Amino acid sequence: MTDARVTQRPSYGPEKPVALVDLLDRLLGTGVVIAGDVVISLAGIDLVQIRLNALITSVRREMVGR
């Protein structure tokens, strides 16, 4: 018997462009973490979170232009 979960996968599109902040909420946040022999993955994430505040002005400028 076919498992409905296996055969009917949704379309992930995305239907419209994905908002950067939504991406960063998820890509910088949780998800699978593999430690060891990984180049600066975790330390780099912390750096980004600290620096993001400083980048608000430049992002705002970019968004006005869209």
Place this chain on the structure above:
Amino acid sequence: MNGLYAYAITRALDADLSGRPGIEDAPLRLVELEGLGVVVSEVDLDEFGEDGLRRNLEDLRWLETVAVAHDRVARHLAEHGPTAPLRLATVFLGEDSLRARLAEWRDDAERALDRIDGRSEWSVKAYVDPATVAAAEPEEAPAGGGAGRAYLMRRRAATQQREAAAAEDARTADEVHEALASVAVAGRRLPPQDRQLTGHTGEMVLNGTYLVDDTEVDAFRATVDRLAATHPRVRVEADGPWPPYSFAGLETP
């Protein structure tokens, strides 16, 4: 010199790497171990090595390009089987070290894939209408007492009304989140997003994200609509499906 940018963990049988390139159009490749696979593409370590990342992660344009490419790969993989996305900028120096890590995390990765199988992530945000955020009309001061006292009383009344509204908004956000989390498989609250980053109107009182059975999406969306109707003060927006970024952590039981 190249490293391997790792996008997600999948079951090796499910991985379909055709038709979707990775970062800078590099081809996707699968590094397998005992039925599990990590989907990777080659990247230049000048750009993605330790120094390169330190530099580039501060460049929002670079960050956006990489995040969008990573997400596109995760979405493509999710269409073919349960996919546990990795965090941004997970870069391995070689296949051997990647396989060694995969061996270490094998059991937890299997559990994560089982947990998200047949399920997707849905974002639900709630905003308070900008018109209701405007400062409340201050009360008229009572007769007598002088202009100074009247001013203070108006200020206090306005502050109290604002605080009461904020408390009500927080309760509403809690109610919406609890209701959604109870119909979903799982739910979590992300920090509300800064309006300067998103350009949204009003105040974001809930930035929720939920793991939903793909067969239950219609019921979930109906719940979102019902919550929007019963809480007229807030605007509620659902967006999905997303690959299950927030629910595929190896450390989650």
